[in-house]
Every structure is written in C-alpha cells, then in structure tokens.
Amino acid sequence: MSEALSTRARRLLDAGHKLTHARLTVLRVLEDGGGHMTSAEVLDGVSRLDTAIGRASVFRALDLLTELSIIRPTYIGTSMTPTYVLLPDGHHHHIICTHCHRVIEFEDCGLEQISAELEARLHVKLSGHLLEFYGLCEACLKAS
C-alpha cells in the first residue's frame, strides 16, 4: 500500500477502521460504477474482481460506508432493495421520475448555507446531504 490513499479510504482510517482488501474493493467498485448501484450490482462487481470476497463482507462494507456518509442508500423505482449513491463531496442531488424511474442528476444549489445555519441553530455537526426531487421527466410529461 505505497500509493496515496484516496480521500474516502483516508476517511475510513481516520474513523478508526482498517483498510481491508474487502472494503477497498467495494469502494473501488462503487467508484468505477459511477456510484449508483444496487447491492446486487456491487456484489457482482466485487466478485468479478476477487471471487474470494464473501457476500457478508460486502454488506458489512456498505453499512460502514453508509455510517460514514460516504455512500447513501436510496430507493429508485419500486424495488425493495436500495441503490447506493456515492456522496462525492458529502452531497448528492437528483430527480427521480415517479413514472419511468429515470434518475436525473443535477449540480449544487446553495445548500451549504442552509447546512451551516442548521449546524448553528441545532448544535449538530453535518457531514453530508442528499436532496431528491420527485416528479415527471420530460418524456413522461409529454406522454401524459
């Protein structure tokens, strides 16, 4: 492990967790996959890189990454299983079409200010956020 640590790997370390092969592999799969993957896709990607990594470790890694606000499980569509979204700089924003379940991502929107205000007012320490809008995408809007 002579190479520089990725920011996310560093956050694991800083929080007192070990940088294990399983965890780093899950992280890599999420990053390569664009950070918008179901657990099944992550499991698949991981075992493609290394058959020896167990399913349980993948779930444990996903839980840990969630705990650290590095990823966030969210529901897209009707499926009962979540999609994990990377929170690149601690945040993420998207629109979910409630009809075709397409996801449209968009850039930031000045939530830092709200975040700072909440921290001051409620005495909390915020590390990230997710903003989801629901509605009809252009195509479904036209079709309706």
Next chain:
Amino acid sequence: MSEALSTRARRLLDAGHKLTHARLTVLRVLEDGGGHMTSAEVLDGVSRLDTAIGRASVFRALDLLTELSIIRPTYIGTSMTPTYVLLPDGHHHHIICTHCHRVIEFEDCGLEQISAELEARLHVKLSGHLLEFYGLCEACLKAS
C-alpha cells in the same frame, strides 16, 4: 363514503385508483403514526384496525403511495427495511444522526425556488422533494 375526501385520498382517485378499504386504512395509519413508519409498524397498525386486511395489500398500498409521491421510503439507521415518510405538502426535511440514528425534523428552507428553476431548466414537472442531512446530533457530538 359521504364525508369529505382527504387531500391524499383525492389524489388516489384523481390518478385513477380505487379508494379501497385497505388503501384508506394504510393512509390513516401513516397519518396517525406521524408519517414516519417502517413497514412492520404500518403492518402492525393496519392489522390493529382491521385484522382482515392482508399483508400483501399493505405492501401494494405502500408502493402505490410511493408512486404518487405521497410517501417516500428512506433509510434510517442500519436496518435494511425502509421507513416511510409522509411528504405533507409534497416535501419533507430531516437530519439523520449517523451515530445514534435519531431523526431531527426541520422546517422548510426555500427549496421552492430551486424547484421552480429546475422545472424550467430541465423541462420536468416536480411534485415533491426530500432533503436529508447526515451528521452527528448534539448528544453524539458531545460524546465524541
């Protein structure tokens, strides 16, 4: 059904769905429960009101309500099962403590403006949103 329809019931009708006993009961349980319930809690509340309502219908109702942006499944804590949140006026905002999983709700924050801007720019029709912040609550912050 001579009484006035609740706004939410009306939305079901308007979308072409029937106002069945099962659906209305699920809605009522969610409303009475404060709109922050796991599927287990909803199932429990429903069968408390009417034993005859089947589990499957509850899940089907939750799916439908989600489709209509009346509720939104979200992950609190580490549990694999979602918590359903009512989107009272189409939106909801909360802070989730990543350590103790406490949920702190807060009031609006001027997202209507962003919403309008996105609608214009992306040609979509938005019906609601959910804004989640992640971080440490006051208690966990002090303890750390």
Next chain:
DNA sequence: TTAGATGCAAATAGTTTGCATTTGT
C-alpha cells in the same frame, strides 16, 4: 501482538406472487 475484520453457509425475515374472490365506480 491483537483487536478488528473476514469468509463461509445456514438461518432469518421481509416482500412478492398467483389466483380465486370481492369490491369500488
């Protein structure tokens, strides 16, 4: 060195399904 993390496979539990029957409109 040693607490923490892993892999395995069995156990669990939450959700979905198929279909005959009932219900809302």
Next chain:
DNA sequence: ACAAATGCAAACTATTTGCATCTAA
C-alpha cells in the same frame, strides 16, 4: 357490469448471524 383490487399462504430472495480464522496496524 367489470376492471381493479383483495386476501391468502406459499415461494422467494436479499440480508444477517455465529464462529473459527486471518490480517492490518
């Protein structure tokens, strides 16, 4: 009247667990 929704219970499938072993720090 009749399409839509229901209840049932069986079938599924994703996730979790317990534990002996291994490994990162």
